[in-house]
Amino acid sequence: xxxxxxxxxxxxxxxxxxxxxxxxxxxxxxxxAYLREDTNPYMGDxxxxxxxxxxxxxxxxxxxxxWPKVWQMTCxxxxxxxxxxxxxxxxxxxxxxxxxxxENEFKGFINSCLHRGRILRDCDGHADEFxxxxxxxxxxxxxxxxxxxxxxxxxxxxxxxxxxxxxxVGTWGGFIFINFDxxxxxxxxxxxxxxxxxxxxxxxDYYKGAHVQREVQCNWKVGxxxxxxxxxxxxxHSEILTFTGDAxxxxxxxxxxxxxxxxxxxxxxxxxxHVTEAETMRDIxxxxxxxxxxxxxxxxxxxxxxxxxxxxxTNREMFSEIIGESxxxxxxxxxxxxxLYMLFPNTQVWTGYHGNIVYRxxxxxxxxxxxxxxxxxxxxxxxxxxxxxxxxxxxxRPDQAFSEAPEIGGLGPVFDQDDSNMAAVQKxxxxxxxxxxxxxxxxxxxIRHLHQSIDKYLNA
Amino acid sequence: MTTTADSLIPATDITDxxxxxxxxxxxxxxxxxxxxxxxxxxxxxxxxxxxxxxGRIRNCYLACPLHGVRFDLRTGMPKGELTRVPLxxxxxxxxxxxxxxxxxx
Ligand code: FES
Ligand code: FES
Ligand SMILES: [Fe+2]
Numbered sequence: 001x002x003x004x005x006x007x008x009x010x011x012x013x014x015x016x017x018x019x020x021x022x023x024x025x026x027x028x029x030x031x032x033a034y035l036r037e038d039t040n041p042y043m044g045d046x047x048x049x050x051x052x053x054x055x056x057x058x059x060x061x062x063x064x065x066x067w068p069k070v071w072q073m074t075c076x077x078x079x080x081x082x083x084x085x086x087x088x089x090x091x092x093x094x095x096x097x098x099x100x101x102x103e104n105e106f107k108g109f110i111n112s113c114l115h116r117g118r119i120l121r122d123c124d125g126h127a128d129e130f131x132x133x134x135x136x137x138x139x140x141x142x143x144x145x146x147x148x149x150x151x152x153x154x155x156x157x158x159x160x161x162x163x164x165x166x167x168x169v170g171t172w173g174g175f176i177f178i179n180f181d182x183x184x185x186x187x188x189x190x191x192x193x194x195x196x197x198x199x200x201x202x203x204x205d206y207y208k209g210a211h212v213q214r215e216v217q218c219n220w221k222v223g224x225x226x227x228x229x230x231x232x233x234x235x236x237h238s239e240i241l242t243f244t245g246d247a248x249x250x251x252x253x254x255x256x257x258x259x260x261x262x263x264x265x266x267x268x269x270x271x272x273x274h275v276t277e278a279e280t281m282r283d284i285x286x287x288x289x290x291x292x293x294x295x296x297x298x299x300x301x302x303x304x305x306x307x308x309x310x311x312x313x314t315n316r317e318m319f320s321e322i323i324g325e326s327x328x329x330x331x332x333x334x335x336x337x338x339x340l341y342m343l344f345p346n347t348q349v350w351t352g353y354h355g356n357i358v359y360r361x362x363x364x365x366x367x368x369x370x371x372x373x374x375x376x377x378x379x380x381x382x383x384x385x386x387x388x389x390x391x392x393x394x395x396x397r398p399d400q401a402f403s404e405a406p407e408i409g410g411l412g413p414v415f416d417q418d419d420s421n422m423a424a425v426q427k428x429x430x431x432x433x434x435x436x437x438x439x440x441x442x443x444x445x446x447i448r449h450l451h452q453s454i455d456k457y458l459n460a
Numbered sequence: 461m462t463t464t465a466d467s468l469i470p471a472t473d474i475t476d477x478x479x480x481x482x483x484x485x486x487x488x489x490x491x492x493x494x495x496x497x498x499x500x501x502x503x504x505x506x507x508x509x510x511x512x513x514x515g516r517i518r519n520c521y522l523a524c525p526l527h528g529v530r531f532d533l534r535t536g537m538p539k540g541e542l543t544r545v546p547l548x549x550x551x552x553x554x555x556x557x558x559x560x561x562x563x564x565x
Contacts, residue, residue, distance in 0.1 A: 082516075123540035125523035125530055126516040133507075133527040133542055392519035 014442070017248035017270030020262050020333075023308075027331045034197040035262075035333060039252050043448045047436035050429040052451060053219040059368030063092050066345065066457045068180045071190045073347045073360060074098045074108075076208050076376070077174045078390040079124075084141050087124050089178065092366050096167055097121050097130070098176055101142050106171065108178045109143050109164040120164075130164075139164050173203030173349075174378075193254050194341060194349075200334065201351050207387050209355075209379035210407035213372060214396040215364055216419065218426035220346060220371035221450070223361040226418045227340065227348055228450070230263045231443040234271055236417050241269035243284035243307070244338075251445050256453045257344035259446040265336045266308030280307035284336070285314075289410025290355060291336070292318030312336050319354045324383040327353055342446065344453050354380050357411070369426060375408060375415070468560040471498065477517040484562060491552065491560060492533055494520045499533040500552040500562055506538065506545035522547075 021038055024031050052058050074089035075098060086099040088111060095111035097120065111119045113132040120130050120139070129146060130139045137148040145162035148154055168179040170187030172195060177187055188195070216223055226232070233246035245264035253259045266284055268275035282296040284307065292315045301310045312332035319335070320327040330353060333339070339351040348359040356378040364370040374393075381388055394405055402419060403412035429437070439448055469491070474480050480491045481503050490503035494517050501522070503512050510526040517523075521530040521539070530539045536546035555561040 085516075121528055122542050123528060123530055125528040126518075126525075127528055128525070131527060389519060392521070 015247040015270050017245060018264075018267070019248055020245075020250040020264055020337075023245075023248075023264050023267070024331070024333060027333065029329065029331050031331055031333075032200065034193075035331065035339075037252060037254075038250060039254065040442065040445055041253065042441075043253075043445060043452060045439070045441055047434075047438050048448070048451060049436050050432050051435075052454075053222055053426065054369070054429050056368055059219075059363070061458050062363075062454070063366075065460065066454060067091055067094075069184065069457055069460075070345055071170065071177045071179045071184065071187055072345075073175050073343070074178055075176055076390060077106075077171060077176060077204070078207050078387060080106075080176075081390070082126065084128055085126050086121065086141075087176075088121055090362075090365075092363055094180070095119055096178055098169070098178065099141055106169045106176050107143060108167040108169045109139075110167070113137055114145070114162055114164070115148060171204075173198060174206060175203070175347075190257055191343065192258070194258055194343060197260075197341065198349075198351065200330075201353065201356065203349070203356065203378060205387075206356065206378035206380050208376050208390040209388070210377040210405075211374065211391050211393040212376075212396060212402065212405040212408055213374045213393055214400065214402065215370055215398045216373045217370050217398075217423035219368055220361040220363045222425050222429075223371045223373050223422055224342070224346055224348070224359070224450070225447050226422055227359055228259075228261065228342060228446045229440070229444045230261060230338075231440055232421070233263075234269070236421060237414060240283070240287055240414070241272045242275045243267070243280045243288065244269055247271060247443075249443070251442060253446065253449045256456060258341060259449050260339065260341045261446060262333075263338040263340075264308075264333070265338055266306075266311045266332070277301060277305075277307045281310055284311055287410060289408070289412075289414060290338075290352070290357070291315055292322075292354070294410055308332060308336070315353075319380075322354055322382065323380040324385075342450070344450070373422075375411070377408065468562055470558055471554045471560050472558065474498070474560075479513055479515065479517065479522070481511075481513045484564060487564065489550065489562070490522075491562075492517055492522060494522075494533055498552045498554065498560060500550040501531065501533065501536060502548040505529060505543075506547055507543040 024035060075087040080087055080100045083100050086097050089096045089098050097109040097111045099107050101107050111121055113120050115135055115137045118132055118134040120132050138146040140146055143164035170177045172191055230246045230249040233244055243265055245267045247270045249261055249263040251261050268280055281301055285291050285293055285296040312335040315335040316327045340348055342348045346361045350357045358376040360374045362372045364372050402415035405412055474493045476493050478493055482489050482491060488503040490501050490512050492499045505512055505524040507529050510524055512524055514525045515522045520533050522533055523530045527542055529542045531547045536549040551563045553561050
């Protein structure tokens, strides 16, 4: 076997449970090509220095070479539905006014007044024009300068370009992205193959049904990595093992900017030998937080039907009712598995027909020891009806639990379990005598992939 | 002392995310509707006293048209750095005759 595929899931060193690809063989509906992709080139097994998460120096390098170069998700299109609506996107010490300037047109302005530098907009909202609160210099929403009081005192500005400086803007799937780099690669190239893989999930047509944010006392990468492997399910979320194929997850990397994990659901963990189909069915409905219903009451499985099939069919029926569209073409996998993509560097999106989770991890201002964790839930709405308003962001206090946010339902308690590790990892890394972390070859390969991609930017 | 102003306007005259300015006992008050509920606030931004009549309502927040401070219509609390002074809010309800009913104190 070549070194390159040494640890591929289908190689010799894999868990004993059924592989995801073998589960796909059991589908009765044609399996789309993107699910059949199985790509995990060997990236090495070396330890990784904790400096990457805990050192100021590394944070400064990211500030200088990573964030100014990458495409970053700022908000949803439906967050700013009308011309003149804007969202203030902040990353480390930069601030951008992401503005809707036309029906399908967005611009990103540097949020700094060209007079004496005050930020031009303090918060999200709507404006017919941007009036600086300090002395009243004004721009239209396209960034054209409209004047400043006491014009007689500013004739020296007449020659100058007084339009608001802009960053690059692009959209995909209803998300608005910006890039500070004039010479960046086009967004479409950067995203590839995400749009193709999401072609069955028209995210631009979904709406944001929930948005919860909280500060977490760890580096933004520690936060992101908490959602990049299913290996931790065994110890961190043991109550979901009756319906989660944790160790038979598949992990893929696609180029520098995209990776994914697929964790089969509706089957018990290979770590748990004696689970009945009825237990799997009951627990997935009640505990996963992602199924069409969160109660198992009244659900009886007909003889001979597996929990995986029963739950997929339940989801198919209920989801298609909600969205007013047939889901006959959907595989069981797409109806229930945890198929989670990561878009470099800090955005993660689940596939799914209703209730797609999105995570984002941003550095908390200029602090490398804390981050802002956000989760959104994208929902569909009945075809032909008006798109519901996007949910207001619920900002939890640092001492609040995620389970205090009712809008994320069963995910709250799961996040609380993840949360119990995040700050603790940061603390432990700082205390580490070893000074490095070790990664599982396969199950934690996406974390290595993230760091190798970061290095490509830092060393460019 | 509590003053009540009945028969303000018919509740059906105002739709979601709309504002209507009314004068009650010499006070300029803004009636708002958001997510199906009615709210009444002083029609004057606590930052620089701009009128709020043309402000946008989104998700229970009213944005000042001048510099954009957003006020939570439920509590009057502002978001952002421009002001920390809450907007005064008044209880408003739909009376039996279908008109909005306001309480000033
Ligand atoms: S700083 Fe903006 S007008 Fe003076
Ligand atoms: S007057 Fe309302 S924000 Fe300035
Ligand atoms: Fe987790």
